[in-house]
Amino acid sequence: METESAAGTRQRGGRGARERILQAAAKLFYEEGIHATGIARLVETAQVSTRTFYQHFPTKNALVEEYLRNYEAGMTRRIEQNLSRRGLSPQDQLLSLFTMLAEATSGPSGRMTNRGCPLHNAAVEAAGHMPDVQELVHHHKNGITRQLTGIAARAGAANPDQLGRQLNVLLEGATALQTSLDSPCPRHDALEAARVLIEHALPKTRPAN
Amino acid sequence: METESAAGTRQRGGRGARERILQAAAKLFYEEGIHATGIARLVETAQVSTRTFYQHFPTKNALVEEYLRNYEAGMTRRIEQNLSRRGLSPQDQLLSLFTMLAEATSGPSGRMTNRGCPLHNAAVEAAGHMPDVQELVHHHKNGITRQLTGIAARAGAANPDQLGRQLNVLLEGATALQTSLDSPCPRHDALEAARVLIEHALPKTRPAN
DNA sequence: GTCCAAGTAAAGCGATCGATGTACTTTGAA
DNA sequence: TTCAAAGTACATCGATCGCTTTACTTGGAC
Numbered sequence A, B: 001m002e003t004e005s006a007a008g009t010r011q012r013g014g015r016g017a018r019e020r021i022l023q024a025a026a027k028l029f030y031e032e033g034i035h036a037t038g039i040a041r042l043v044e045t046a047q048v049s050t051r052t053f054y055q056h057f058p059t060k061n062a063l064v065e066e067y068l069r070n071y072e073a074g075m076t077r078r079i080e081q082n083l084s085r086r087g088l089s090p091q092d093q094l095l096s097l098f099t100m101l102a103e104a105t106s107g108p109s110g111r112m113t114n115r116g117c118p119l120h121n122a123a124v125e126a127a128g129h130m131p132d133v134q135e136l137v138h139h140h141k142n143g144i145t146r147q148l149t150g151i152a153a154r155a156g157a158a159n160p161d162q163l164g165r166q167l168n169v170l171l172e173g174a175t176a177l178q179t180s181l182d183s184p185c186p187r188h189d190a191l192e193a194a195r196v197l198i199e200h201a202l203p204k205t206r207p208a209n
Numbered sequence C: 001g002t003c004c005a006a007g008t009a010a011a012g013c014g015a016t017c018g019a020t021g022t023a024c025t026t027t028g029a030a
Numbered sequence D: 001t002t003c004a005a006a007g008t009a010c011a012t013c014g015a016t017c018g019c020t021t022t023a024c025t026t027g028g029a030c
Helices: A017-032 A039-046 A050-056 A060-083 A090-104 A118-126 A131-154 A160-181 A186-201 B017-032 B039-046 B050-056 B060-083 B090-104 B118-126 B131-154 B160-181 B186-201
Strands: none
Touching (some): A017 A039, A017 A060, A039 A050, A060 A090, A060 A118, A060 A131, A090 A131, A090 A186, A118 A131, A118 B118, A118 B160, A131 A160, A131 B160, A160 A186, A160 B131, A160 B160, A160 B186, A186 B160, A186 B186, B017 B050, B017 B060, B039 B050, B060 B131, B090 B186, B118 B131, B118 B160, B160 B186
16 A cells, blocks of 8 residues: 555664664763663664664663673673683783773774773762762772782782782773873873882892893 | 732742752762752752742753862862962872862762762763763863872972873772772772872882881 | 842743553464 | 564653743841
8 A cells, every 4th residue: 555654665774673772872872971862862872663673772871881881891791701812921911902902992883982981981880870880890890900900819819919909000091081181191100100109019030031 | 908919928038049059960960970860859849939930040950060160179179279289299199189189079968978079979970961061070170180190290200191190090990990889998998099009100219218 | 328249939841750541563372 | 474572753741941021028227
């Protein structure tokens, strides 16, 4: 009857709705903020009908949490891959996290965004509300510290706990300044500072080089 | 007539509406977030009628900007005061900013909040919208860097620009981790890291003490 | 005592928010 | 070929958003 029902052509994104929603969430929540991104904007970007959205996610909040879980899983995986490359010394492992950060944060779509860490940003936006988000971020950042601390111990640092926490401060600072200064350059400073802190924390046995 | 007009007793906060609004903004915007704080919540906390609010501020956004300007002015003043104390060496001046940070961030009302830097948080919430906010934050953080760089130069650092930027990364990292970890402890680690970076950046002339 | 700036209450504006309901169409596998 | 799963359009819900309006009441300076 009349070729395609009434008026509007009946195509939108097609079959992979859930994946498109998650991609749109990753882009919009990160680049424009969680509160600032409404459902309407989300489903428009994902090329998905509102109804379909709510068949995949019970609430917007559920999508936010899955978005953060996905980011956290991906980041954890990338760190693991980075650290498990052939024969890196513990020192180089520590530094590799900084160089990784220096390459990392261009948004999807390739465009530079300088919007810092999605998890931290979510914690800021969550404020008091959304305790699950707070918890996820808390857990992730503690995990990073633990990882840094472990490598610092293997590197033979005099006080591995302190060095691990200090390096984490540097990582977080570089990422945060990205947002405040709208510039990616703090990451290089963090790398150099990390070098100094690591060298200072290791026992003086400098075998020439 | 009937004693007090119709029903409700006609008292609210009384005369100092503007000041109460700014105090409520400082508390709520910081502790609960800017987007999450609606006008209704704001005027309730400030003990002010909605009408009065809009006689003092054209829009909510104008209040946000004044809140940030006030915070920025206060912080700048406190830094100046802190640096201009009697006979601090440049090294001690640099470190004093870290100890200052370590005491600083308990919210109004004395309660500990661990919500990081109001300016950074505002930049995160602003995302792409609110360019004036972005600009204010950008300007403030650049000012801090400039200040650190200047002192680093006076301290005789080999590369004062780099040291200034590195210390700024530490300051920002400590403040940011406050939010992500919901803990004030990163500030102590930042202080110790700053000691190391400063010492490393100065020429080796260590005159005993 | 008069007057006016400052403050108040309460109703309501249009817009947008997150979320649902109804009814229809496409797709892919059995 | 059939049929259920997946997707779509569109209208709408109540709540809340930022903000405005009308009409009234104080407090303090003169």
